[in-house]
Amino acid sequence: MVHTLKVNGQTHSLDIDDDTPLLWAIRDNLGLTGTKFGCGVAQCGACTVYMNGKPLRSCVTPISAVDGEITTIEAIAGKEADAVQTAWTARDVPQCGYCQSGQVMSAVALLKENRKPTDRDIDLAMNGNICRCATYVRIRAAIHDAAKALEV
Amino acid sequence: MTAHDIKLSRRSLLGGAGALVIGLHLPRPARAQSSAAQAGKAAFAPNAFIRVGNDDLVTVLIKHIEFGQGPFTGLSTLVAEEMDADWAQMRAEHAPADVKLYANLAFGVQGTGGSSAIANSFEQMRKAGATARAMLVQAAAQSWNVPAGEITVEQGVLRHASGKQGRFGEFVEAASKLPAPADVALKQPANFRLIGKEGAIKRLDSADKSRGKAQFTIDISAPNMLTVVVARPPRFGGTVASFDAAQALKVKGVVDVKQIGSGVAVYATGMWPALKGREALKVNWDETAAEKRGSRELIAEYRSLVRTPGMVAGKHGDAEAALAKSDKVVEAEFVFPYLAHAPMEPLDGYLEWDGTQAHARFGSQFQTTEHATIAAVLGLPPEKVRLDTMLAGGSFGRRAQVSQHLAAELAMVAKAIGPNRPVKLVWTREDDLAGGYYRPLFVHRLRGAVKDGKITAWSSTIVGQSFFLGTPFEAMTVKNGIDATMVEGASELLYEVADFACDVHTAKVGVPTLWWRSVGHTHTGYAVEAFVDELLQAAGQDPVAGRLAMMGKAPRAAGVLKAVAELAKWNGAGPVDGRARGVAVVESFDTFVAQIAEVSIGPDGEPKVHKVWCAVDCGVAVNPDIIRAQMEGGIGFGVGHALYGEITLDEGRPVQANFDTYRSLRIHEMPEVEVTIVASTEKPTGVGEPGVPPIGPAVANALARLGQVRPRQLPMVGGGVV
Numbered sequence: 001m002v003h004t005l006k007v008n009g010q011t012h013s014l015d016i017d018d019d020t021p022l023l024w025a026i027r028d029n030l031g032l033t034g035t036k037f038g039c040g041v042a043q044c045g046a047c048t049v050y051m052n053g054k055p056l057r058s059c060v061t062p063i064s065a066v067d068g069e070i071t072t073i074e075a076i077a078g079k080e081a082d083a084v085q086t087a088w089t090a091r092d093v094p095q096c097g098y099c100q101s102g103q104v105m106s107a108v109a110l111l112k113e114n115r116k117p118t119d120r121d122i123d124l125a126m127n128g129n130i131c132r133c134a135t136y137v138r139i140r141a142a143i144h145d146a147a148k149a150l151e152v
Numbered sequence: 153m154t155a156h157d158i159k160l161s162r163r164s165l166l167g168g169a170g171a172l173v174i175g176l177h178l179p180r181p182a183r184a185q186s187s188a189a190q191a192g193k194a195a196f197a198p199n200a201f202i203r204v205g206n207d208d209l210v211t212v213l214i215k216h217i218e219f220g221q222g223p224f225t226g227l228s229t230l231v232a233e234e235m236d237a238d239w240a241q242m243r244a245e246h247a248p249a250d251v252k253l254y255a256n257l258a259f260g261v262q263g264t265g266g267s268s269a270i271a272n273s274f275e276q277m278r279k280a281g282a283t284a285r286a287m288l289v290q291a292a293a294q295s296w297n298v299p300a301g302e303i304t305v306e307q308g309v310l311r312h313a314s315g316k317q318g319r320f321g322e323f324v325e326a327a328s329k330l331p332a333p334a335d336v337a338l339k340q341p342a343n344f345r346l347i348g349k350e351g352a353i354k355r356l357d358s359a360d361k362s363r364g365k366a367q368f369t370i371d372i373s374a375p376n377m378l379t380v381v382v383a384r385p386p387r388f389g390g391t392v393a394s395f396d397a398a399q400a401l402k403v404k405g406v407v408d409v410k411q412i413g414s415g416v417a418v419y420a421t422g423m424w425p426a427l428k429g430r431e432a433l434k435v436n437w438d439e440t441a442a443e444k445r446g447s448r449e450l451i452a453e454y455r456s457l458v459r460t461p462g463m464v465a466g467k468h469g470d471a472e473a474a475l476a477k478s479d480k481v482v483e484a485e486f487v488f489p490y491l492a493h494a495p496m497e498p499l500d501g502y503l504e505w506d507g508t509q510a511h512a513r514f515g516s517q518f519q520t521t522e523h524a525t526i527a528a529v530l531g532l533p534p535e536k537v538r539l540d541t542m543l544a545g546g547s548f549g550r551r552a553q554v555s556q557h558l559a560a561e562l563a564m565v566a567k568a569i570g571p572n573r574p575v576k577l578v579w580t581r582e583d584d585l586a587g588g589y590y591r592p593l594f595v596h597r598l599r600g601a602v603k604d605g606k607i608t609a610w611s612s613t614i615v616g617q618s619f620f621l622g623t624p625f626e627a628m629t630v631k632n633g634i635d636a637t638m639v640e641g642a643s644e645l646l647y648e649v650a651d652f653a654c655d656v657h658t659a660k661v662g663v664p665t666l667w668w669r670s671v672g673h674t675h676t677g678y679a680v681e682a683f684v685d686e687l688l689q690a691a692g693q694d695p696v697a698g699r700l701a702m703m704g705k706a707p708r709a710a711g712v713l714k715a716v717a718e719l720a721k722w723n724g725a726g727p728v729d730g731r732a733r734g735v736a737v738v739e740s741f742d743t744f745v746a747q748i749a750e751v752s753i754g755p756d757g758e759p760k761v762h763k764v765w766c767a768v769d770c771g772v773a774v775n776p777d778i779i780r781a782q783m784e785g786g787i788g789f790g791v792g793h794a795l796y797g798e799i800t801l802d803e804g805r806p807v808q809a810n811f812d813t814y815r816s817l818r819i820h821e822m823p824e825v826e827v828t829i830v831a832s833t834e835k836p837t838g839v840g841e842p843g844v845p846p847i848g849p850a851v852a853n854a855l856a857r858l859g860q861v862r863p864r865q866l867p868m869v870g871g872g873v874v
Contacts, residue, residue, distance in 0.1 A: 028373075029422070037498075040582075046496060094220075095220030096496060129818075130496070135784070135785060138784070
């Protein structure tokens with residue numbers, strides 16, 4: 001059936017099956033490929049998007065269950081996003097880079113909730129995002145850098 | 153072959169967009185010229201590796217695939233160094249598949265592996281940069297009417313004492329008309345501004361990768377493209393007996409279903425219909441020839457075999473005699489499971505063809521052989537096939553395919569549906585984890601003798617599969633029937649032991665296996681370093697001092713061990729306050745790495761790795777921060793698998809199919825890491841793999857000091873098929 005979907009400020013009508021995961025609607029139907037497929041079972045976090053500003057695993061969210069505005073890595077903006085992406089680049093966090101969209105989405109969401117996360121806060125917010133290159137040391141450091149940058 | 157040879161033999165003139173463009177005449181339009189022409193910009197392409205635009209950007213064509221280890225940045229650093237370019241003007245992109253221009257000088261074919269990117273490119277890319285610099289200088293000299301020798305170059309600016317100055321872009325057109333110099337001098341290391349300099353460069357790919365802009369194979373789309381998933385046999389060696397596609401074809405978006413060599417392919421308008429179609433597909437598998445043994449059976453067989461002598465892989469003195477007459481013999485048996493690489497981006501590929509020519513795009517790690525495979529499957533002459541390498545979401549060995557199975561499947565999928573239907577083949581995580589090509593299962597049995605505080609005899613027997621025997625790559629690593637990758641790190645030790653023997657049995661098992669980040673060292677590093685530590689403990693020796701005492705003939709190994717001991721302020725293994733320290737040192741791919749892990753037992757009973765100190769000697773350190781990143785990542789990869797990684801087979805079927813059961817290291821399990829790079833003037837060697845091997849045994853050795861037995865079977869947590 002036809003589903004109406006608001007993504008990154010634009011409204012789309014998509015004639016796709018009800019059970020189509022949001023991930024594939026975003027990637028295949030809307031052509032927004034920054035959001036990645038890693039596992040399909042909400043284990044790795046590569047597919048993280050926001051629904052009404054809250055992180056969501058798009059790979060297990062059927063289009064019929066989408067109930068709000070979706071934001072993807074292509075459209076994140078604001079102080080937290082700038083701070084995180086600047087810190088990610090300054091620290092040279094990415095290696096292969098494939099999981100990093102999801103990592104950045106989770107990190108920005110964390111800083112929106114908590115401007116001064118502890119290591120424990122970072123563990124809790126980020127442990128749903130797998131990085132097979134194990135860039136975790138730099139992810140942690142970059143989140144602290146971003147938090148510092150947001151203080152001023 | 154040097155860049156210089158290529159240039160002299162392959163020069164030609166090409167017209168482009170109103171400007172004269174000089175460069176290589178390639179069988180197909182060279183990327184250096186064609187993209188410049190598309191952009192409508194003049195470009196100077198002094199050789200196959202460099203393109204300078206009149207916009208002042210220097211683009212380096214990278215012959216190695218970038219999947220995290222940093223060749224885009226590393227090879228560009230070498231070029232920028234010799235060009236005296238400003239780092240901000242550097243860009244990188246993959247070179248097309250072309251063995252004549254872009255061979256790995258260590259392999260003779262185009263390909264990436266063995267941590268060889270920097271090692272084989274070090275001189276080649278510097279010469280390419282120096283040539284470009286010389287031609288730009290010459291162009292400026294003619295323009296300013298001054299001697300070339302009086303022109304200096306700094307951070308992309310050419311200057312003369314007369315006050316004249318200009319940037320590269322201004323001399324692109326004039327430089328394009330010049331002959332290349334016959335020979336160019338390379339900088340003396342004392343004059344390096346980028347190589348080895350802390351903070352001088354940042355990765356070229358970080359910004360795009362932090363913003364979701366980097367383009368991977370899975371991101372490709374094209375008009376009329378079909379997404380393809382393949383149903384493959386649940387047991388290795390199974391084949392399609394029959395299939396019924398009726399239900400699959402009823403799924404909205406499914407376009408076709410075809411049998412191919414590797415299974416049954418479902419073609420659809422997108423990934424979700426493809427997956428639903430595959431779910432609805434009924435396939436009967438012929439498992440007559442399939443491997444039906446499980447991990448339990450294989451381990452039992454290997455354990456029996458490991459007690460018999462195998463083929464001799466290394467020997468000096470008489471270990472058997474020495475063990476027989478020793479009154480203190482220590483024995484240990486280690487079991488290593490099958491492991492999946494599980495790169496974050498599962499395997500995928502894109503291919504379009506019209507029946508007479510084809511264009512493939514994917515994360516190709518062995519371009520030359522994959523190019524040939526695609527041409528062969530499609531029945532096209534090689535010059536009618538173009539292969540472009542994409543960024544890939546990790547590999548860890550998975551994309552370096554001895555069997556060429558992905559390239560073959562991609563071409564088969566395209567061929568089966570027919571011309572003019574571009575295809576994107578995508579593997580799911582389940583396809584990946586249950587799809588074989590694992591690090592082989594291994595069993596090691598070690599015996600050692602200790603006398604008067606010294607290790608006097610050492611014998612090891614190894615049982616596992618070879619992924620080389622019987623393949624076209626056999627000549628590379630197999631000598632006298634022994635696959636060197638099975639015994640590397642075990643057939644010779646860093647330590648002097650008077651009586652030594654290492655032998656090996658090659659088991660015949662129908663499970664496809666493959667190299668996995670650091671190859672044989674993934675298991676030999678653990679067996680050797682856990683066992684030497686056990687013997688030193690039995691001999692009453694300190695793990696660091698005891699090792700150093702036996703390293704008289706391994707000065708660089710001793711060097712990293714001393715460096716890591718200093719970094720960690722080593723003062724014995726402990727434990728102190730419930731935390732103990734374990735040491736390991738491994739040489740792999742001519743790079744030396746020593747690590748010290750600080751470990752406790754967590755409240756859940758699992759080992760907790762708090763901190764890892766790491767010293768690395770990789771010769772000249774080109775990009776110190778990338779070296780540190782690779783050590784950090786290698787340690788994380790190694791910790792994750794030593795603690796949690798395991799693919800088990802049940803009656804031949806893989807049990808783990810996704811990250812819910814194939815446990816991958818997460819951020820809260822990642823130790824703090826501190827790295828020191830040992831200064832060296834030796835030629836540079838790789839860092840992509842060598843960070844991995846020491847960490848498993850370092851953790852095991854720490855556990856031993858916490859009163860546990862060094863784990864005899866990996867993974868340390870949750871494993872235990874016995």
